[in-house]
Amino acid sequence: MNTNAQLTKPQSHSSPNEAEILVSVRDVKKHFPIRGGLFDRVQGYVKAVDGVSFDIRKGETFGLVGESGCGKSTIGRAILRLHEATSGTVEFNGQDLYQLSDSKLRTMRREMQLIFQDPFSSLNPRLSVGETIERVLKIHHMGDRSAREKRVQELLELVGMSPYHIRRYPHEFSGGQRQRIGIARALALNPKFIVLDEPVSALDVSIQSQVVNLLEDLQKQFGLTYLFVSHGLSIVRHISNRVGVMYLGKLVELGEADELFERPKHPYTRALIASNPIPNPRLRGLPKMVLQGDVPSPISPPSGCRFHTRCPLAEARCKQEEPAFIDQGNGHFAACHFPLN
Amino acid sequence: METRSAAIWKRFRKNKLAVAGLIIFALLVLMAIMAPWISPHDPEVFDIMESNLPPSALHPFGTDSYGADILTRIFYGARVSLSVAIIAMTFTVTIGVLYGAISGYFGGLVDNIMMRIVDAIQSTPTFFFTLIVATLMVPGMWTVIIALTVFGWTRMARIVRGEILSLKERDYIEAARASGESNASIIFYHVLPNMIGPIIVIATLDVAGNILAESTLSFLGLGIQPPTPSWGNMLTSAQDLPTIMDYAWIAVFPGLFIVLAVLSVNFIGDGLRDALDPRSKK
Amino acid sequence: MASTTTKTQTDTLVQVTNLKTYFYTEDGVVPALDGVDFHLNKGETLAIVGESGSGKSVTSLSLMRLIPSPPGKITAGDIVFNGESLLSKSEKEMRALRGNKISMIFQEPMTSLNPVFRVGDQIEESIMLHQQMDRKQARAEVIRLFQLVGISEPERRVRTYPHELSGGMRQRVMIAMALACNPQLLIADEPTTALDVTIQNQILQLMKDLKEKMNTSIVLVTHDLGVVAEMADRVVVMYAGQIVEQNDVFSIFENPKHPYTEGLLRSMPGNQPRTGNLYAIEGVVPNPLHFPNGCRFAPRCEYAKALCHSSMPETINYSDEEAVRCWKYTEAWEELA
């Protein structure tokens, strides 16, 4: 097992400079207003993301896990400024995205892309595969018609599809193939950074690996940086260099992938890992830690440590005092009053 | 590899009703264009002495209460009825779609204000205001078209807006935004093509509505002036007891052509909607 | 550990033989199930795994005789439940079984409950239909079931609408509904796929407990091998409308015979070294309108030979429990080698 404090995995592709930070997220909050009442005034907020900070280094894959509704997608979109964050800053390559004008931002969009979970709704059903990818090039005035067509072919080949697929429409493809098309579209502009919002969750197990492999190959080839959002723990562990764990709009733990999975500091992380069924029938009898209850509402999150309502180790302090997100050693951060060892 | 229009045509051709609709409609249009050459009689000359004659060799569809040859009037009436219906539809579709698209896409306050205007227009008694619009201008075909347009676009706007509200949550819209596409081109490339189905349905309904509305306007003296015929006109002037009871053909033939036009347009619409959708069966 | 008890006739709850369910669509015939044979013993959990579109759901719906018709139709084979052929039953007789002796849980807890009725009423309806209880008794029964599936404050929860419940709660409601009439057979079609792992874990534990308590036989449809390992006694692996392998759960995991089963197991990220590329079964599932002539897995199979592409292998039944459909285990194969 990899126990040293190396920041990147030994097998890591290209050689990411440890210090070089591509995306820096600082205390980002995203509160969605809830309107109502007599005058349709704001009555409260869904605190989807409630003060999250982390850095993504050049060339690395940063994994983000957590239960449904904990704010993973929201933070992903806030980073790309597809949602305007309520507060906080996002720096991309040293530039504050939230200071950019609309036109600057549109140019900047070449650099950062998004890949979606749902391969069905993420492609415009009325556009053929070729048109879908070509549009992206056209918006950014990349080459003339024939040059663009050539590039589309290149891209399709790159993601492992035949050029004759160009004229086909999304509905004629399987989920895995569509996901490849989505990847090709994202790659069209030679981005540096891609947010992958559960890119394989909707795919069959046998196809998942194909897509994950493709993503890894592309990363190697182009020196891409990924933010990989998923609730599939095994996949995240496989693909990520570092992993952040979110709970109710907050980051509760962050660390090297193996380190985090082997030695979770936060009880929530541990519960999450324990819940993951092990594909070995011989181990089924083993006692499991079952996390009771559901995630509380993000409109009025619990006081103190947000996890205390479900935490098997919670004590009085957890209810009152919000734990700080601190380095527990070797860049392994956790927000817990009683971190595990 | 076939071109897109060829593919659409191929899908369209598969739909027998749609093809039948297209053929009928083409014939109707041809009829309108060819009216001066194929009409058995002069549309301007008629003898009241010859009124209310049943169909005969001389007058295949009979004559009306003015003694005019009904077949001739149907040929000429096609010109007015079809142009009014189609041009007004084009206008209502264009305005309604743009308006609805902008309102729905931008949402929020813009949407709120734009939709209140639609509400306001929709809740006012159209009849009266059509009358005003029409009387502010010289009566004629264009008056009718403008009157039909002014009060006809709101339904389209409403439907389009509703569709957009749901469409804009789709991931591919977000993908387009993420790749730096501007709002206008998102609307044109990603949103509108995906709601062509409902747009076509409303548009074809509008064609039917326009053919009939033209007659109401003309009846009030605001539209097409007699003796220039229109189908709606012919049907309206047949709304009289003895005509319906004793000279049914005066009502039946124009009625038949209205139904024919309405049906064919609707079948074409259905066929087109399916053909334009790459997901539909080949 | 393995369920190797000798099986008598009365142990079998369901016997499916040569089941063919076809969909007659405008584009052509989809042989969604193309000669499926398996059986389910009393008190046993049978897992059906396989790629999307392989026919798992069609199998479960066929057992309920709820194949949408048109376009679907069971064209051949038989399903014997408790010694009686389901296919020869009238629709009315089937209705008496559904929700009563055989019940079903669906994948999407979000959409499987009717959004406009209170959850309690939706269960009561089933109880009143099958158990001749009046509304009051039925309500008491619902509350008992809610307690059973671990829903707190059952008196209040019976009056809520589905949208007021979380996904996990809704799935519990679905389970309560399925258990309402003490079914002999519970069909669970991907009961946890839409849920978070933490909630999935809760639901799986619950199903296990209930099975112990009520001695229900379960058909569990899933594509998650982790869930299979956790729950199943025996496993049926499907591919493209056919069963390619079936065996007890340990043999499947430890000694997979069919290349597809093997591929599936190897694809699991948890099962492989965390370095380098993941193992992947290359290619895609064939289009059901144009299945290959030979073995349907052949185009993606590492071991495939000309024979595999040209003709379809027969199912080899090693025992009642164990079967595989692959040329590799035939004499023909050995001759080739």
Place this chain on the structure above:
Amino acid sequence: MFVYIVRRTLQAIPLLFIISIISFTLMSFAPGDPADMFTDPESETSEEQMEVIRERLGLDDPVYIRYAKWLKLVILEGNMGFSFEDGRPVTEKIFERIQGTLTLMITATILSFLIAIPIGIFSAIRQYSKLDHLITFYSFLGIAVPTFFLALIAILLFSLKLEWFPPSGMRSDEYFDTFNLLDRLKHLALPALVISFGLIASFSRFMRSSMLDVIKQDFIRTAKAKGLSPFKVIFKHALRNALLPIITLVGLELPNLFAGAFIVEQIFAWPGMGRLSINAIFIRDYQVIMGVTMVTSVLVVMGNLIADILYAAADPRIQYNKS
């Protein structure tokens, strides 16, 4: 719920305000002098009193003054002015007739529903059957036949030939002083059916597509899996869900419904607001036109509100505080 209704009502105020301004402005453009409408060039009347009348009508003021006066009347006295024609308060004239219009419209709407819903359900569950095609054809016919024509045919057929229903009016001469339900219903039948004809066509179309959507849903499968009979599955589980979009539709159709009812009132000599407003339009009785416009708008707004409330009542997912 209460808050919701109050809020929606408050929201309607600016809307009504806009409508009143649009109407008033447009009206000032209308050709024809109301004072002229009180003369008849076809018989011996003299028109020397026209100036007196003009003054009484206040037509010499500029538009905005007239609007301000009108608005003042409405707000301060809840009165919508006085009819040019006979000097009676507009409110009073409308009040006399509103019941007629509402009776007709509500009956027609209910009738349309009662007929369109089963038709729609049937053509959905028997999609592409002969009957489905027939219904489709009928719904196109419903669009293609003008109301006035249909009304005339209906009168000829059902009143003159078959003698089932009286041809016009709201009640028989015998029942002017006493209320006789049967007599009222008989008079209501034809005009309501004529209005329904087109509505049934469009409602059944919508019902069909809505039903088609619903029967594909998972919860229908759940209901079947419970062992429920097809009847219960359709009429309990599917119907209520399929009705939801139709409820909104009615709200949207209201303005058209009014327009249709107006024509029908004329042909069936039905005493209602339609005839009042058509007459007012012809004689340029601005105050009455304004009054009718405002009342219709209020009814439309109210209709939409009721539709939304019904929707929310039928669909527990809707929360009043979400807009």
Place this chain on the structure above:
Amino acid sequence: AGQVRKGFDPSRVGGKVILTSFADAVSLTPLTTSDSASNDIQGMIFESLTDLDINGQPIPGLAEKWTYDAATLTYTFFLRKGVTFHDGKPFTSADVKFTYDMYMHKDSVNSYKSSFESISSITVVNSHTIKFKLNKKDAFFLVQGANDGGILPKHQFPKGIEDYNNNNKIHRSPIGTGPFKFKQWKADERIVVVANKSYWAGRPYLDEVITRILPDSNVETINLLKGSVDVVEALNPNQVSQVAKDGDLKTMVYDQGGFHYVGFNNLNPIFADAKVRQALAYGLDRQSIVSKILLGKAYQASGPLHPKIPQNNPSVKPYEFDVERAKKLLDEAGWKVGSDGIREKNGKKFEIEVAYNAGNVIREKVSQLAQQNWKKLGVKVTPRKYEWSIYLDRLYKGQHDAYILGWVGYDGNVEHTGFFHSKEARDSEGKGGNNTSRVNDPYVDKILESYTVETNAQKRFKLYQDLHKHLADKQNVIYTYHPKLTAGLDENLANVKPSLSDFFWNLEDWYWKKGVGGR
């Protein structure tokens, strides 16, 4: 009950009659409105000092008799005694005085004030005698001033003119002295009057008269066929055969005082030339209008005077349909046929629009006939229909080239000042009288003026006979026809005798045959 009129037959008493009206009444107080629906009902409830016989001659009404002093221009009316209003209060000269005060009040909103222009003062002599002093000779006083408005019950109008102008309660529940009493008015449904059993001339035969408001002529006819109304005053010409076929119904053709015409703005340079007007008159086939469009239900017109009144000059004949003569006249007027067959003069083409009001089928047909006829003369006609209010607006402002209109409802008391006198001409803004064709002819003015003050009937008729000839010659408007109307009524309804100006002239004498009392 009071006394009994001549020929009263008690066996005829009973039953109700259902009439129709296109429009609802506006107000039932006399002269507050000019619409025919209101007038008809008012006529049933109210009476004037004088009444008219079927020829329009004055006969005693509420005034039993009267005298005239030519020297002082004073009429003395002796009122009928024992007459009561429908509420039982007696009728006296105070009511008469009050009534005329209302009609002549400066704030009075009524359209008939000109009828009372000649009255200078009214003096009550005693409870049943009243004097009217005139300010000028008025040949029409007995048929206009003394006949044009029913006598109002003073006690009903405590606030005087304000009640008269604005009191809707009074307007909608009138009390008069006439043969019928008001019973009920349901807006847009019906108005009911019932027999006044204590009517001074004996009760009307009918117990009840119901006027149903049916806004469409098809609907009217259907109701007649169905038996739910008893009388339709004027059937559409093409619906006559439908009614005639029905065994339970009969039709009755009767004359309506009036004339129809194609009008012009005589100030329009094209029409300023009489030759042009004459040419168009010669070129219009009136014979066809009468025979084909009106199916024979009309008289060809030679002028504005109906053939059944003494003012008509029988020696004036309608213009022949003579295309050649018409062409010649146009040539003479300087309109030469252009290359396209359309006449032109001074570079201006003879192209005119013939306007008519929307919904009037007969006028639509006339306009189309004119188009066809005049085309042969080299005149290009565009028929054009207008919604009524726009039609009027343009008419009053003189914006129509030519228009089709009528002037109906007169009898032997016809008086054409309003139509032909230059002082009644409308100005370009549309203000003024009913002389919408802008006739400005001193000769005509003079005759019109002498006519109103000429008390000798024969001399008076002679004046109009001369006028008739003159107008026929000038064709300031093209006189097309005098109308005949066809009523449709129940076979058993008897004694329906319309006068030239009033269909309900003898309503109190209508009765049901054989005591059937309606169907």
